[in-house]
Amino acid sequence: MNAFARIRQSLIIALWFMFLTFPVLVVRVNTIEKVVEWRWPNMVYVGIGSFLISFVWRYLLERKAQGGEKEIYPAPATGKPVMQRLMAEPRLYRPFLIALSLFGLAFPFLPFASTYQINIVTNALLYIMLGLGLNIVVGLAGLLHLGYVAFYAVGAYSYALLYYHFGIGFWAALPIGALFAAIFGIILGFPVLRLRGDYLAIVTLGFAEITRLVLENWNGFSFGPSGIAGIPRPGLFGIEMDLHQGTIYIYFLMIALCLFTIFVVNRLQNSRIGRAWVALREDEVACEAMGVDPTMAKLTAFALGSTWAGLAGVIFAAKTTFVNPASFTFLESAMILSIVVLGGMGSIVGVIIGAFILILLPEYLRAFSEYRMLLFGMIMVVMMIFRPQGIIVGIRQIYEFKKTAVKEGSRR
Amino acid sequence: MDYFLELFLGGLTRGSIYALIALGYTMVYGIIELINFAHGEIYMIGAFTALIVSSVLAFAGMSGPSVLFLAASVAIIYSAAYGFTVEKIAYKPLRQAPRLSPLISAIGMSIFLQNYVMLAQTSDFLPFPSLLPELPFLEKYGLRIGSSELIILLTTAVSMVLLMLLIKLTKMGKAMRATAQDRNMAMLVGVDVNRTISYTFIIGSVLAAIGGVLIASHIGRINFYIGFIAGIKAFTAAVLGGIGSIPGAVLGAFILGWTESFATGYVSSDYEDVFAFVLLVLILIVRPSGLLGRSTVQKV
CATH class of the missing domain: 1.10.3470 (ABC transporter involved in vitamin B12 uptake, BtuC)
Known part of the structure; x- marks a missing residue:
């Protein structure tokens, strides 16, 4: 998708949200004094906000689609996130834990x-x-x-x-x-x-x-x-x-x-x-x-x-x-x-x-x-x-199978 | 006997409103197997939009049935737009995700919409103008049935018939039935599944908006929280009748309406909301597939 199409799409989204939020965000009726309060600035905020957010949203969705299943649910063995590697290494997390x-x-x-x-x-x-x-x-x-x-x-x-x-x-x-x-x-x-x-x-x-x-x-x-x-x-x-x-x-x-x-x-x-x-x-x-x-x-x-x-x-x-x-x-x-x-x-x-x-x-x-x-x-x-797994991914216990030890044992 | 009849009619009115909301739940569940927690909020937004439009028109000096017509139309349009947008934002990216994800997303959407309305409008109860016209010929039956109750019953009946026709006769209805049966197969035979799902949300939201305008006008006050309780109760009705089944939702809604009406009338009015939940738990224990639902065997 080229830049022009993106901008046009975001504009449409911004207009849609301005329409969507109009009655609730812009109009406020005071049923006791029977006056209507028009809050036009809100409409402008919504328009600008949804225009910008739609870019971020689309970028994140595209990145998620590219990453595919693997990035969303990372296999425990491959490519551990930084936090997880940090927590697996006692030398690194121990001082932090003591300070805490x-x-x-x-x-x-x-x-x-x-x-x-x-x-x-x-x-x-x-x-x-x-x-x-x-x-x-x-x-x-x-x-x-x-x-x-x-x-x-x-x-x-x-x-x-x-x-x-x-x-x-x-x-x-x-x-x-x-x-x-x-x-x-x-x-x-x-x-x-x-x-x-x-x-x-x-x-x-x-x-x-x-x-x-x-x-x-x-x-x-x-x-x-x-x-x-x-x-x-x-x-x-x-x-x-x-x-x-x-x-x-x-x-x-x-x-x-x-x-x-x-x-x-x-x-x-x-x-x-x-x-x-x-x-x-x-x-x-x-x-x-x-x-x-x-x-x-x-x-x-x-x-x-x-x-x-x-x-x-x-x-x-x-x-x-x-x-x-x-x-x-x-x-x-x-x-x-x-x-x-x-x-x-x-x-x-x-x-x-x-x-x-x-x-x-x-x-x-x-x-x-x-x-x-x-x-x-x-x-x-x-x-x-x-990020369905949250800011910190739960650590899966990995049970390693020591191949060499078993081989030696079985040959004897 | 008069008291019984009064409670019976009260239950019928309640049941009609529950039916209008329950249909949205059951249709969405039938098609994407998701409890749309935000559905109650769509109903609440419908009621709020109607309140805002009718108040603005009333301050401008309009009155009579044209206010009702305009307010209801705008409410229906906005509810449909919200239903459509909620599906696009919160559920569509999660079609392939594990079941828990869209459920949590739905809960989040529901909380978000509640607080959005609360912050943008007010957390107090607002008086809702009685938009429904008085029907003078009912006066001799005045003690039996009020005009707003009769209008609610008639509107619900008409909506149900229209919905039935829509699902049975139109191409869109056929696509909806096909998608509900087997989404992949429907895709293979050329049904635009995304569009069908959007239609389902829009139709459900329109019905919820009708329910919202009717009940708000009948009860006479609304706040941002009405969608939550109404949503749970309508969901109870949908489960009672067998979730995914449209006639089941209507039947469940009337049973729930009568249960509540008789229980508050003969037992105690303090525990009005408790009866619905007790009924829900009981039905889940005794017959989890609901009254008209078919129990499906999960295939692996």
Whole structure:
């Protein structure tokens, strides 16, 4: 295609988008004062913006078409990306890791780390945990779970209600909340997981809505929209802590739990069940033919993912000392999903980076936080089209077959 | 008995709207096996466009059926344009990708469109002018059926018949049926599959826009979030009837409408949305292929 044809095509696209966005972006009616607000500059922005974006879009699509299948789903053995090679070499990543952990340890005591700053980072750590949990379900097992927040809510409400009725503390509630979430996951997963993946997406979405509606309406059980307040923060052998110290304590707790999560997920990934999940994601029929029970494998993934949501929920309740149904909307699920999608499905490092980008960026760029959800939606579409494997590709364990050793053995 | 009849008619009205949206889901699913999550947003955009057009016309001093006609036409054109564009941007590049990719892309598109409308317009509920005309001859039955309900029923019925004719008789309908049966084979016999898929999205969006204008005018207020819940419910209706089956979607929609209407009438109105989801989970457990759907055996 020559340059003239490209420009003409982009002009047509720009005109099309100017037409498309006209009623919603340009006109705004004020039904109370009965005046119409015309926002013509928006039309110009859309025109220029879509003209430029169409070039980038076309270039990326062409590059993707040229690269073909190989570039989109790189074979593990050939042409490893830079990040992957970096992570395979302990000499290179070790100093970086040490520096990172030192910074992580020192962070709450640095001069600029106010209670607010520590809270934000703790929040990001919480989302890392949620992201890694969802990564088991979406990234490893390939099940699109759109109601993750429901299990998060189960965890949070477990702690809140257990404390309210029985005075059970944080440390006892942590495993109980996780267990409740897992049980809920199994109960929901059992009927649904026999079905095709798309149904799972919509059923989990529906289930999350049911959970939220029940929490909002069943006043006798969950105290309705006003929620439950006065949940205690986690204790440390009964030591009295002020707000700042408490925040630092939760920060370290969160780091420990994140490390625990990373450890477990990493071990799971390379275990028998982890390999079954990945096989299931790639091809369900072939996987079944190899002797993996797909329903059981899916159910384990679902239950384990839910367990992590439950754990995170208990911590969320303890951190904010207050739970109400408004914290558990679909947008929350969408946010966790976009962390996984952006970071890279099946990649632990990717999810961590994704969580930091998506949680910290809107906090520090205040002007931009309004457009956060818009951005999340865009990320999901653009990542799926141009880079479905995420910013960091999950490392596939490669089992090498040492040919020479076997030969010697067989000849003897 | 009167109460029963009232609930029955209410369910019928609800069901008609669900049917209009569910058809879009089921047609798209039939043809490319994708749950078009953004479909609910197309319906919402239809309702918003109608609101904007009718308000501008009303401030300019127009009134009467011409406002309804203009608003509905513009809404239909814009919904169709959005449906077409969404398919081109978010789904077409992913035709050959693994199944999970277009699903996530669809979810992303849905979130994007919701927030686009919210940021460009408002997050509050906007009052929607009642565009549907009053039919005076209904007054003696006034307690039984309102004029807007009757108009909704009639419009839905007419749309269904037109859709049926379109699919059964026209060349485009034939191409759609062929593509739904076997995309590669349809391509081999000379069907322009890309164009057929675009037509499917456009037809689905037109129906959703009709539904959007009708329900917004009936209920009288809209916001950016209406598409989400309506979308899930319409999808439930489509699954209930057997996804991919057009008569199934209509049947499912009416069953869902009645279930909701009777359940809110006789049980509790707090849990209005819960009943639909419970019905969805139940149908998936008992009969995953839906009432009129055929269970397909996956071949390897």
